[in-house]
Amino acid sequence: MGIIQRFADIMSANINALLDRAEDPAKMIDQYLRNLESDLGKVKAETASVMADATRAKRELDECSAEVAKMQSYAEKAIVAGNEADAKQFLMKKNQLVQKQAALQQASDIAQANAVKMRQMHDKLVNDISSLNARRDTIKAKVAAAKAQEKINQIGSSVSGAADSLSAFDRMEAKAEKMLDQANAMAELNNSSSADPVEDLAAKYDAAPDSDVDAELAALKAKMGLQ
Structure with missing residues (x-):
């Protein structure tokens, strides 16, 4: 069988x-x-x-x-x-x-x-x-x-992959903003350091004298016996 x-x-x-x-x-x-x-x-x-x-x-x-x-x-x-x-x-x-x-x-x-x-x-x-x-x-x-x-x-x-890409984009944008801020700060520093100190001092003496102040200064010296 x-x-x-x-x-x-x-x-x-x-x-x-x-x-x-x-x-x-x-x-x-x-x-x-x-x-x-x-x-x-x-x-x-x-x-x-x-x-x-x-x-x-x-x-x-x-x-x-x-x-x-x-x-x-x-x-x-x-x-x-x-x-x-x-x-x-x-x-x-x-x-x-x-x-x-x-x-x-x-x-x-x-x-x-x-x-x-x-x-x-x-x-x-x-x-x-x-x-x-x-x-x-x-x-x-x-x-x-x-x-x-x-x-x-x-x-x-x-x-999820797209979200990761967006997160990476945000990081790049933040980095770019930081780079821009640094560049602006550097430009500001460059501008402030380009002036000549002697020229600044000369400008101080080139200014017109203040007659009131000069008179007060003379009176103060006389009082103190310095004239």
């Missing part, structure tokens, strides 16, 4: 683990659904075949068991009729059928077990597909929300 081994992994399939490994869960879930649908078609066909085998094996077993019972009945009737030779023939046939019955019983047990396994895999696939279909829109909505958040984060980074 290669089909049992071939689809054994379906019984332990973990949809969440597959989605966690996917770079794009929205695409992955569609692909996984397509794979499940394909697996379901194969499992359905194999399950029908295995179940048919189990039904046939059971039917052959039942037919053999009926023959065993029939031979037993004929043997008893022959004994009642006093025909031991005939009874012996019926019992010999019965023994042959009993051996066949044992082999058919074993084959039927295996076929029934295989049919149960295949039916379990079939039912699990159907449930997985139904569950995943019900969750597909929710998963895709979450993926879309995550992508939208990523874009918002990218825009936020750009805005």
